[in-house]
Amino acid sequence: MLDFATFYELQALYSDYAMACDSAEWEKWPDFFVEEGTYRLQPRENFEQGLPLCLLALESRAMIRDRVYGVKETLYHDPYYQRHIVGMPRVIAVDGDTIRAQANYAVMRTKYDGEATVFSAGHYRDEIVRTPAGLKFRSRLCIYDTEMIANSVIYPI
Template sequence: MTDFETFHEVVRLHADYAAVVDSHDWDRWPGFFLETCTYRVQPRENHDQGLPLATLSFESRGMLMDRIYGIRDTLFHDPYYQRHVIGLPAVTRVSGAPGKADEVLHVETNYAVFRTKPDQLSEVFNVGRYLDILHRTPDGLKFASRICVFDSEMIPNSLIYPI
């Protein structure tokens, strides 16, 4: 069972993450993750069958920073805004001492991301669930792993920004 303070920290982490990504504050995005981490955007079908193929897959904070470089300097795309709507997290497992440096939380949270291009109506862009492993650090909770399992087998051909 997770205490309210820890639950609130998880909710705050999700809210802060969404605010940073939705505002394109790219310099802050990698800071949500441990140095060695996993960030993956994967179709539900592949995830459920244990298949490794993912739309995006990064294995370190350095790789996340490289993605930011790509977003800013090398990828050409129609600009768009995105807006996250994130459900309440379900802490499915906790190990280590609560509130201590060895605490690890496994969390599942539903999400929906809407995309708006400047000259178009908003549209549902990506819907699914986050499967997170969070580690407690001196700077608060950080993602050791964030797997974004999206429900549709089809995605738009321009998955540029993090989900």
């Protein structure tokens, strides 16, 4: 069980993460993770069958920073806005300074000259740890519901 202050901090972590992604503040994205933090994007079917294949698997903050560099400097794509809608985190377990939580999400994508569409929907399964700088993700697993994503994933989910 979490005290109110810690739950509020957990909620802030989720909302700050979404706002950084939605505001295209990519340089902030790695700071949500501990140094050995992981970020994975996996289809629901693979997750439910215990299959390890992920669409994207970043195994450290350094790899997450490299992805930021790619997004900002090397990847060519049709630009778009995105908007995260994230449900209230559900605390699964607390063990010392480690919190396991999950939350539903939907990400809307809007091309500069088009309408908003649902780009991805699913849920996060997170392991969060307390650090001197506050709560950080040790692992973030984004499990998306459909086997297909309409286009390549450029920005973080």
